[in-house]
Amino acid sequence: MTIDVTAEDAGARHTALSLLSQQTRDLIDAVVMTDVPQDELLAVAAELAALTERLNAVRRDSTRGFDLGSDGVPRHPGNAVIGSANPLALPLAVETTPERTARAELSFRPAHEGPPDSVHGGVSAMVLDHLLGHAAAVAGFPGMTASLTVHYRRPVPYGEPLVATAEYTRSEGRKNWADGRIALPDGTPLVEATGLFITPSGWVTQGGPA
Numbered sequence: 683m684t685i686d687v688t689a690e691d692a693g694a695r696h697t698a699l700s701l702l703s704q705q706t707r708d709l710i711d712a713v714v715m716t717d718v719p720q721d722e723l724l725a726v727a728a729e730l731a732a733l734t735e736r737l738n739a740v741r742r743d744s745t746r747g748f749d750l751g752s753d754g755v756p757r758h759p760g761n762a763v764i765g766s767a768n769p770l771a772l773p774l775a776v777e778t779t780p781e782r783t784a785r786a787e788l789s790f791r792p793a794h795e796g797p798p799d800s801v802h803g804g805v806s807a808m809v810l811d812h813l814l815g816h817a818a819a820v821a822g823f824p825g826m827t828a829s830l831t832v833h834y835r836r837p838v839p840y841g842e843p844l845v846a847t848a849e850y851t852r853s854e855g856r857k858n859w860a861d862g863r864i865a866l867p868d869g870t871p872l873v874e875a876t877g878l879f880i881t882p883s884g885w886v887t888q889g890g891p892a
């Protein structure tokens with residue numbers, strides 16, 4: 683089966699991809715938590731193999747890049763943190779102020795487990811990496827992460843509402859810093875981070891990333 687995806691309405695296709703991704707996240711959660719009998723596990727695995735084959739019937743040559751939503755805001759549907767079309771993404775819905783800050787309400791899931799009953803430190807770092815980079819970008823300094831220093835203050839629970847915030851702090855040449863944290867809704871910090879984001883020299887002369 684082949685379809686001409688360029689002939690489809692981009693907005694409707696984005697919605698469909700987002701729906702498929704959310705369904706896949708629900709599937710991942712179900713896989714992590716299921717206790718159905720072994721026969722049922724094997725039966726579901728066989729059905730999933732068939733579904734994977736259907737999706738692979740038409741495969742892209744490259745991943746989805748940035749595009750513009752109908753509201754004119756840039757989006758990155760394949761991104762591992764914010765991508766609505768990436769089942770591995772939470773996805774994080776980032777709000778920004780024009781000045782220098784980024785904020786997102788989030789809730790981790792059992793699939794993000796590291797130590798028993800809490801979130802993997804690498805997952806927290808990934809979220810903060812993105813949010814700090816986003817804060818630097820909205821301040822006018824988009825860059826690649828050169829370093830990320832993370833302080834784990836308390837275990838991060840999953841299944842509970844949390845708030846992640848970040849703010850751009852300063853620049854020296856192409857080097858730009860941002861601070862951020864994941865906290866409980868009452869502000870109690872769980873993880874804190876400082877990041878250095880370097881604007882590649884090519885971006886400076888070309889006016890930003892593609």
Ligand SMILES: CCCCCCCC/C=C\CCCCCCCC(=O)SCCNC(=O)CCNC(=O)[C@H](O)C(C)(C)COP(=O)(O)OP(=O)(O)OC[C@H]1O[C@@H](n2cnc3c(N)ncnc32)[C@H](O)[C@@H]1OP(=O)(O)O
Nearest residue numbers: 811812815816819820826827828829855857880881882883
């Ligand atoms: C209305 C506004 C709307 C705005 C909308 C905004 C939308 C938001 C959009 C998007 C947000 C996205 C947020 C994403 C966040 C996540 C990003 C990632 O995960 S990135 C993946 C992981 N990182 C990499 O893969 C980097 C790999 N490394 C590199 O590519 C290079 O090493 C790079 C670019 C980091 C530096 O390379 P060089 O060639 O430019 O650097 P040299 O010229 O050697 O050094 C420049 C200065 O930086 C220092 N430096 C270089 N690397 C360093 C390092 N690792 N640590 C410390 N200092 C370093 C050097 O010592 C030098 O400092 P001296 O100018 O001399 O003071």
